[in-house]
Amino acid sequence: MATQDTATDWAGDARNASPDGEFVRDTTYIEDRISPSVSEPTAQDDGTFFWPMEAGHYRLVAARACPWAHRAVITRRLMGLEDTLSLGLASPTHDVRSWTFDLDPGEVDPVLGTKRLQEAYFNRFPNYPRGITVPAIVEESTKRVVTNSYNTIVRDFITEWTDFQRAGAPDLYPTQHAEEMEKLNEYIFHNINNGVYRAGFAGSQEAYEKAYNQLWEALDFVEERLGTQRYMVGDHITETDIRLFATLIRFDPVYYGHFKCSREKTAEMPNIRGYLQELFQIPGFGDTTDFTEIKQHYYMVHTEINPTKIVPVGPDMSWLAQPHDRDRLGGAPFAEGTTLPGALPAGEHIKNPEQFQINLFGPAVAGK
Structure with a gap:
């Protein structure tokens, strides 16, 4: 991993924590969408654009470290869209300008030819005033960002890119559960997905304790719910489970201590533990999780709360590969006839696989 803080172009440490109270996330994103209904970028009445839906036209830029990007990576793989949208993976560490491509040869994205994701934003919006976030979809030919709306990216992979999905791709947004999923998604976002950040980036004791209590009220709700049903909604894995997994899989390595x-750790909560074990062992989940990059990002980038940048060695996450008992609750990961992802595409292997991941998914998870 590049030691960017000694580079001549280092622009200063990123700043995330609230200076004096509650952490408030900026939820304004580029809301453009990719649609089969247009053949060129087309303005909509609300000021956004629809972009043409074409295979080989776009690049999903993500980072193994980021939970919001991890959702998109998991969903792309589960839906079989690997040959439709290429995948660019940013380094886990960055300066105030955000994500770089330090993991690639020459520290340049091999498709976009850029050193920072920021360039794709500026190619479309010079002096873009907001955070340079992942996931982002970039048009390969023009190197312009199309959208960074992570909720829409994931939902559209499920419901809009149907002509390009793998035969037998799962139904991750079943219409009969849509209303329940939306309510749970909102609750999980505020209290768990963003709740860990509200605790970790709080600028006062009062704001921290408020976020902490709301987080644990929500986690207790999840633990109780998973004691009576196998997944968060219905009898199969849905988008709601992907949203929850991306936070829970980071809980013991970073949120427990760093934030x-x-x-308690998730390993100490019986129902959440078994739930995480089952999901992790499914291709798309565990073979897209890099614990080293996750820890490097949080402990090295968030210098406001870890100024030494020391990255912990632990915890031991090998329990994720142990047998679970989730089948006692009925249901199945996916409906009958669903197909699972195949081998990881070339170049999409985990850079730092744990031995238990190699045991689970084979040497291909490490690019061998």
């Missing part, structure tokens, strides 16, 4: 969410 001061330390009442």
Whole structure:
């Protein structure tokens, strides 16, 4: 991994924590969408654009470290869109300008030819005033960002890119559960997905304790719910489970200690533990998770709360590969006739696989 903080172009440490109170996330994104209904970028009445839906035209830029991007990576793989949208993976560490491509040869994205994701944003919006976030979809030919709306990206992979999905791709947004999923998604976002950040980036004791209590009220709700049903909604894995997994899989390595969410570890909560074990062992989940990059990002980039940049060695996450008992609750990961992802595409292997991941998914997870 590049030691960017000694580079001559280092622009200063990223700043995330609230200076004096509650952490408030900027939820304004580029809301453009990719649609089969247009043949060129087309303005909509709300000021957004629809972009043409074409295979080989776009690049999903993500980072193994980021939970919001991890959702998109998991969904792309589960839906079989690997040959439709290429995948660019940013480095886990960055300066205030955000994501770089330090993991690639020459520290340049091999498709976009850029050193920073920021360039794709500026190619479309010079002096873009907001955060340079992942996931982002970039038009390969023009190197312009199309959208960074992570919720829409994931939902569209499921419901809009149907002509390009793998035969037998799962139904991750079943219409009969849509209303329940939307309510749960909103609750999970505020109290868990963003709740860990509200605790970790709080700028006052009062704001921290408020976020901490709301987080644990929500996690207790999830633990109780998963004691009576196998997945969060219905009898199969849905988008809601992907949203929850991306936070829970980071809980013990970073949120427990780094974000001061330390009442219990997920490994100590029987139902959440088994739920995570089952999901992790499914291709698309565990073979897209890089614990080293996750820890490097949080402990090295968030210098406001870890100024030494020391990255912890632990915890031991090998329990994720142990047998689970989730089948006692009925249901199945996917409906009958669903197909699972194949081998990881070339160049999409995990850079730092744990031995238990190699045991689970084979040497291809490490690019061998």
